[in-house]
Amino acid sequence: MLTFLATILSTVFIFLLFPSFKRWGIRTAWAITVNYFVAAGLGWSLAGGMNAVGQSLQAPWILPLSMIGVFFYPLFRLTATCSQELGISVATIATKLSMALPVLVLAVADGMGHISWGQWLGLALAFPAVYLSARSAGGSTSDVAASSIRSLWWMPVVMFLGSGCIDLVFGWYSTDVSLDAPGMQMAFASVPFTLGGVVGLAHQIQLGHGWPKRRDVLGGVALGVTNFASLYFLLLAFDAQLLERAMVIPLLNLSVIVMATLAGMVLLQDRPNQQARWGVALAAAAIGLMMVFS
Numbered sequence: 001m002l003t004f005l006a007t008i009l010s011t012v013f014i015f016l017l018f019p020s021f022k023r024w025g026i027r028t029a030w031a032i033t034v035n036y037f038v039a040a041g042l043g044w045s046l047a048g049g050m051n052a053v054g055q056s057l058q059a060p061w062i063l064p065l066s067m068i069g070v071f072f073y074p075l076f077r078l079t080a081t082c083s084q085e086l087g088i089s090v091a092t093i094a095t096k097l098s099m100a101l102p103v104l105v106l107a108v109a110d111g112m113g114h115i116s117w118g119q120w121l122g123l124a125l126a127f128p129a130v131y132l133s134a135r136s137a138g139g140s141t142s143d144v145a146a147s148s149i150r151s152l153w154w155m156p157v158v159m160f161l162g163s164g165c166i167d168l169v170f171g172w173y174s175t176d177v178s179l180d181a182p183g184m185q186m187a188f189a190s191v192p193f194t195l196g197g198v199v200g201l202a203h204q205i206q207l208g209h210g211w212p213k214r215r216d217v218l219g220g221v222a223l224g225v226t227n228f229a230s231l232y233f234l235l236l237a238f239d240a241q242l243l244e245r246a247m248v249i250p251l252l253n254l255s256v257i258v259m260a261t262l263a264g265m266v267l268l269q270d271r272p273n274q275q276a277r278w279g280v281a282l283a284a285a286a287i288g289l290m291m292v293f294s
Contacts, residue, residue: 004237010226015256017219018080026218027209030217043232044187066192072166072195122289173188
């Protein structure tokens with residue numbers, strides 16, 4: 001349970017960091033690139049260095065995890081762009097509703113009979129909870145914003161599919177026997193971060209944006225430590241088998257919404273409107289159902 005709570009807190013902190021980058025004058029693209037190298041460096045160091053790299057290359061998950069890693073950087077950039085251009089509400093809906101993909105696939109793979117009716121009811125409440133909470137995040141939408149949403153409809157679609165595939169790969173291989181070896185969980189988390197950093201660096205060089213400034217590096221370090229922690233604790237949460245694999249992601253997403261709402265109220269004086277209150281109430285009910293019937 002402590003690892004699951006750590007996953008929630010680190011994920012919420014990522015959401016708090018992104019809006020702060022613009023206010024602090026941090027270039028998001030460079031911060032994301034630095035973040036991946038920091039997360040990868042932490043992971044490989046804790047995994048055992050080059051020995052862990054060699055073992056990872058022989059693991060059954062290296063190919064799908066590498067493919068996911070290639071898309072880490074563009075998907076993270078797209079999430080940031082979507083938040084800035086279309087609003088936090090659209091980005092949140094796209095990423096949080098992506099839980100449908102791993103939930104359905106893992107439920108079928110593990111056997112639906114292991115999931116109780118109470119957990120399915122909690123999952124059913126999750127979707128309106130996510131939608132209501134996310135829809136209220138951006139407040140009222142202007143005509144210009146509405147027009148932008150219609151013209152950039154592909155952004156949330158790509159984010160939905162990308163985030164869902166990432167969660168599915170992590171959930172699918174989270175119980176693989178290869179991860180029982182010392183340091184392999186760290187190595188598992190480090191593979192996509194490494195490729196994400198390489199893709200990000202290549203993109204920055206291609207665009208000719210120059211080298212990162214001191215504040216970009218500091219922002220990237222903060223994001224990288226938090227990003228690595230969120231993924232590593234998520235793997236531990238899967239490994240703890242507190243819940244069926246299919247229920248971990250929705251419970252995590254709902255908990256993040258509740259915690260982020262509370263953090264916004266306390267830290268940003270953001271008072272949720274009626275839609276947000278209904279969303280948080282449904283999320284709390286869904287969390288309760290999934291925990292009680294676990």
